[in-house]
Amino acid sequence: MSTDDKRDERDELLAAEYALGVLPHAERQAFAARLEKEPDLRRKTENWDQHLFELSDEIDPAAPRSDLLGTIEDRLFTPAPQPVSWWSSLGVWRGLTAASLAVAVTLGALYINQRPVGPGDARTYVSELAGENSPVRVVALYEPATGILKVNRIQGASATGRALELWLIEGSNKPVSLGVLPAAQSASLSVANDLRERFEDAVLAISDEPEGGSPTGQPTGAVLATGKMTKV
Amino acid sequence: MYNPRSMKASGDIEEFILQVALGNRSAFRELYVRTSAKLFGVCLRVLKDRAEAEDALQEVFIKIWQRASSFAANDYSPMSWLIVIARNHAIDRIRARKPEAADIDEMADLSDDRPNPEASAVELSERRRIEACLEELDAARADAVRGAYLDGYSYQELAVRHDVPVNTMRTWLRRSLLKLKECLTR
Numbered sequence: 001m002s003t004d005d006k007r008d009e010r011d012e013l014l015a016a017e018y019a020l021g022v023l024p025h026a027e028r029q030a031f032a033a034r035l036e037k038e039p040d041l042r043r044k045t046e047n048w049d050q051h052l053f054e055l056s057d058e059i060d061p062a063a064p065r066s067d068l069l070g071t072i073e074d075r076l077f078t079p080a081p082q083p084v085s086w087w088s089s090l091g092v093w094r095g096l097t098a099a100s101l102a103v104a105v106t107l108g109a110l111y112i113n114q115r116p117v118g119p120g121d122a123r124t125y126v127s128e129l130a131g132e133n134s135p136v137r138v139v140a141l142y143e144p145a146t147g148i149l150k151v152n153r154i155q156g157a158s159a160t161g162r163a164l165e166l167w168l169i170e171g172s173n174k175p176v177s178l179g180v181l182p183a184a185q186s187a188s189l190s191v192a193n194d195l196r197e198r199f200e201d202a203v204l205a206i207s208d209e210p211e212g213g214s215p216t217g218q219p220t221g222a223v224l225a226t227g228k229m230t231k232v
Numbered sequence: 233m234y235n236p237r238s239m240k241a242s243g244d245i246e247e248f249i250l251q252v253a254l255g256n257r258s259a260f261r262e263l264y265v266r267t268s269a270k271l272f273g274v275c276l277r278v279l280k281d282r283a284e285a286e287d288a289l290q291e292v293f294i295k296i297w298q299r300a301s302s303f304a305a306n307d308y309s310p311m312s313w314l315i316v317i318a319r320n321h322a323i324d325r326i327r328a329r330k331p332e333a334a335d336i337d338e339m340a341d342l343s344d345d346r347p348n349p350e351a352s353a354v355e356l357s358e359r360r361r362i363e364a365c366l367e368e369l370d371a372a373r374a375d376a377v378r379g380a381y382l383d384g385y386s387y388q389e390l391a392v393r394h395d396v397p398v399n400t401m402r403t404w405l406r407r408s409l410l411k412l413k414e415c416l417t418r
Contacts, residue, residue: 009410016409020380021278021319022387025327046307051416053312054362055381056319061269062276064286069264072293077257 278384
């Protein structure tokens with residue numbers, strides 16, 4: 001076989017493997033990048049796609065949840081929300097599952113067990129902050145007795161040149177800043193005196209902000225994660 | 233010659249895709265109503281988790297909206313174009329989720345197992361050609377091809393299922409693909 005024939009056979013096989021889907025992630029990415037630039041490779045892949053397509057008769061249809069089309073249409077056709085309407089999007093926290101709440105409670109219990117037992121105010125609030133389309137996950141634990149809010153970033157980070165800002169939201173009030181999350185994975189933030197008794201049933205939220213935090217005192221960027229404070 | 237576009241009674245779907253390419257939102261909605269169950273089935277079969285398959289389906293329909301204008305420029309039949317978008321997205325997701333050793337040897341010599349030119353020609357109807365060609369393979373190898381296509385198994389997973397080293401699996405499957413190709417173009 002000539003070198004050209006060998007290369008052609010190699011491409012033919014890669015096209016088949018890509019169409020079939022068996023390649024490891026890195027090889028798939030590399031092949032997909034080649035597809036953009038190489039019409040011959042595209043033709044080979046399309047050919048395999050067409051042949052293999054006949055096998056898809058064996059795949060049973062299934063009904064996705066009924067509101068999915070609405071979600072897709074919103075994503076495609078609803079203009080990006082203005083900063084003023086940011087607040088209304090906080091309804092997403094209501095979608096927090098019981099499972100993630102259970103995680104927060106468990107993690108909270110772990111914290112509590114590490115704490116020296118003493119007299120006085122033993123109230124503790126925990127929350128797991130997460131978002132549907134964001135990798136950011138943070139567990140927060142707050143004790144009114146000390147006014148210390150411990151945050152543990154278990155996943156995700158701010159984008160380069162951006163900051164993650166933490167907000168406290170009570171009922172339908174405007175968000176109040178609790179400060180910018182430090183780069184460290186876990187941190188203890190001191191809550192201002194006038195906010196210390198305002199965590200009951202409150203929601204915490206994290207938004208994407210310019211370095212140093214929101215210039216306006218209100219969230220300006222996307223909401224990355226939210227979670228309800230739960231007393232444990 | 234093999235031409236799936238003429239084989240499929242999918243003129244409507246094609247018309248909807250062409251309308252979507254023009255930015256027609258009601259055509260997009262209609263396309264979703266007619267094809268989402270099949271495309272969800274494709275995602276679900278590969279991802280094996282409803283919530284993740286629903287996330288995937290969202291991305292698939294966003295891609296369909298964004299790429300509809302490229303549909304007319306290729307030779308895909310309408311349903312195969314849609315299913316390729318869904319399968320590729322679902323497989324990209326699952327491969328990214330479960331990264332595995334990337335370097336599988338692909339240089340094994342396949343030449344001793346070239347298709348035999350004297351293989352008896354088989355009369356194949358245009359339809360189900362792939363099925364007939366798979367029947368010419370060893371049952372285990374045809375199974376591997378099917379598992380990869382339908383369930384999105386990676387080389388790693390196929391190797392475990394068939395109890396062979398991953399490099400052996402790749403050589404096996406590549407030989408099978410060469411035989412398939414020979415049969416499909418016979």
